[in-house]
Amino acid sequence: MYPNKEQENRLYELMRLHKALYNGALEQRLLAAGFRPHQFNKRGRLITGWRRVHEHRTFLNKFDQSKDLTLLRRELPEYGGMSYGSSQTTLIRLDIAYKRFFKLGAGAPRFAGRDWCSFDYSSGGKGLKGNGWKLEWSGSNKGSVYLSDVPGTIRFRGAAKPLNCRQLGVILRNGRWYLQVVGDRLPKACHGTRTIAIDMGVSKLLTGKYDNMETLVVPKLAPMHAAKKKLASAQKDLGRKKRGSERYKKQAAEVARIHAQVARLRKHVHNDVSATIAKECRTVITETLNIKNMTAHGGAHKKGLNRHILDAGIGQFLTMLQYKVQERGGDFIVCETRGLAPTQRCHACWSRAPKLLSERVHSCTKCGVTCDRDENAALVMLQFAAPNVAKRQGTLL
Ligand SMILES: [Zn+2]
Numbered sequence: 001m002y003p004n005k006e007q008e009n010r011l012y013e014l015m016r017l018h019k020a021l022y023n024g025a026l027e028q029r030l031l032a033a034g035f036r037p038h039q040f041n042k043r044g045r046l047i048t049g050w051r052r053v054h055e056h057r058t059f060l061n062k063f064d065q066s067k068d069l070t071l072l073r074r075e076l077p078e079y080g081g082m083s084y085g086s087s088q089t090t091l092i093r094l095d096i097a098y099k100r101f102f103k104l105g106a107g108a109p110r111f112a113g114r115d116w117c118s119f120d121y122s123s124g125g126k127g128l129k130g131n132g133w134k135l136e137w138s139g140s141n142k143g144s145v146y147l148s149d150v151p152g153t154i155r156f157r158g159a160a161k162p163l164n165c166r167q168l169g170v171i172l173r174n175g176r177w178y179l180q181v182v183g184d185r186l187p188k189a190c191h192g193t194r195t196i197a198i199d200m201g202v203s204k205l206l207t208g209k210y211d212n213m214e215t216l217v218v219p220k221l222a223p224m225h226a227a228k229k230k231l232a233s234a235q236k237d238l239g240r241k242k243r244g245s246e247r248y249k250k251q252a253a254e255v256a257r258i259h260a261q262v263a264r265l266r267k268h269v270h271n272d273v274s275a276t277i278a279k280e281c282r283t284v285i286t287e288t289l290n291i292k293n294m295t296a297h298g299g300a301h302k303k304g305l306n307r308h309i310l311d312a313g314i315g316q317f318l319t320m321l322q323y324k325v326q327e328r329g330g331d332f333i334v335c336e337t338r339g340l341a342p343t344q345r346c347h348a349c350w351s352r353a354p355k356l357l358s359e360r361v362h363s364c365t366k367c368g369v370t371c372d373r374d375e376n377a378a379l380v381m382l383q384f385a386a387p388n389v390a391k392r393q394g395t396l397l
Helices: 005-032 062-075 084-103 222-240 246-280 300-327 373-396
Strands: 035-037 050-052 118-121 133-137 142-147 153-157 162-173 176-185 194-200 204-210 215-219 281-287 331-335 361-363 370-372
Touching: 005 035, 005 062, 005 084, 005 118, 005 162, 062 084, 084 118, 133 162, 194 246, 194 300, 194 373, 204 246, 204 373, 222 246, 246 281, 246 300, 281 300, 281 373, 300 331, 331 373, 361 373, 370 373
Parallel strands: 194 281, 281 331
Antiparallel strands: 035 050, 118 162, 133 142, 142 153, 162 176, 194 204, 204 215, 361 370
């Protein structure tokens, strides 16, 4: 979203009010349930946890608190000025946290701190408007949103135009404002006709083999390299600054900004590539994600970090791909890596061909076949899944 200064200030204020509302509602529940804050510091702020001291307990639910919200709105103009539906979703958020705590054994709800970064608007009717909000697209990928408690309309960019919006979220991340739209999407056109097996890579994004033996290689994009370089140098600079100093904080914000930039870029590329594959293929075959096999040797620290980055990246891509393929009614088949071991097998004679990660070429000692390592893996998966593919397509046709 691109709010102007006035709108941005209002959004910050709303963020603060929602957080205060959440914390207030949590406090109210704790007090009613017989808890009392245990210890205060000099400023009167709570520093340690809450203890149950009263025998008398009342458990408040979201309906009780909604009633109190109405009173609160009457008394405090700050809250009166907020969208009612929107403030209610914050109470519901607390209610959900409680339900998770009681029913699912999740941790007890905690007071929101700096991590509080979003608030929602609830649904109302059908289409692109709801309780105190309205969305409008003015082009293929831009539009504006009206929020009843923010002056004017806020411009935004985004192509994912839904059919019905059920919920709207406002998210603040790294100093940027985002709009999250939950809703039903227009059904996309049908899937394609091809079948592809995909091997996810480290040095390239992926290697694919189509059923007609054509190869698809998607390299890591050049802008990605540039952005990563920038990130590495910014992180190096951060290491030179004194921890906790003003300069350190400033540099840390810069690192976070570049991090977000890299993530956005990666997501963009992943969206593009997965959309293209989903469009032209009916069946997509991959293996279970196993980052351990993909991470090169290195120090324990570096290994952990690499794994983390790879994990997030490849996981994101496969999730997108699966969603897009299935959205079009196609099949997404996942081979069990452990039993099949596509990289450790020869596609021609099916014998095991163990190799290190550094060996980029598959050359079989049994039958003499030589080809690219990743292409071999994709071919193995393609053959392995073939009966499955035939079965599915046969029953579906
Ligand atoms: Zn062989």
